[in-house]
Amino acid sequence: MEDNEARDARSLTEQERQELCKMLFNALLEIRALCWEGKAEQAANVVSAFHNLPIYLWSDRFSLSLFRRFLEEYQQKYQEVGCCDYVKMLDEITREGP
Numbered sequence: 278m279e280d281n282e283a284r285d286a287r288s289l290t291e292q293e294r295q296e297l298c299k300m301l302f303n304a305l306l307e308i309r310a311l312c313w314e315g316k317a318e319q320a321a322n323v324v325s326a327f328h329n330l331p332i333y334l335w336s337d338r339f340s341l342s343l344f345r346r347f348l349e350e351y352q353q354k355y356q357e358v359g360c361c362d363y364v365k366m367l368d369e370i371t372r373e374g375p
Contacts, residue, residue, distance in 0.1 A: 294334050296300040296370040300363060301330055307361050319355055326351040326363070342369060 289297070304327045311320035333339045342350040348363040 285342050286340045287356060288337045289334060289339050293370055296366075297351070300370075301327055303361055303366070304363070309348060314329050319358070319360070322351050322354060322361075 304323050308320045309321050311317075311323065330344065333344075345364060345367055348367060352360055352362065352364055
């Protein structure tokens with residue numbers, strides 16, 4: 278973890294966990310659709326952005342900035358072909374937070 282990401286590492290609130298689980302649900306739906314469309318590489322990139330989320334939801338070291346960076350990388354790569362706006366979802370979650 279980089280210094281700025283280590284500084285924001287913390288435990289999530291129950292509300293944040295619930296909202297992040299909804300994001301993961303949307304990601305799983307996107308992965309399924311991408312697989313049906315034969316877009317395995319894009320599906321794998323969604324997985325790469327989200328695969329650490331379940332294990333860190335209950336950690337006291339969750340870094341929202343690091344997670345956001347993974348989402349940004351995915352969206353930058355696929356913005357031309359269209360993808361879910363996970364960064365916007367995350368920003369809405371963090372605005373609603375404590």
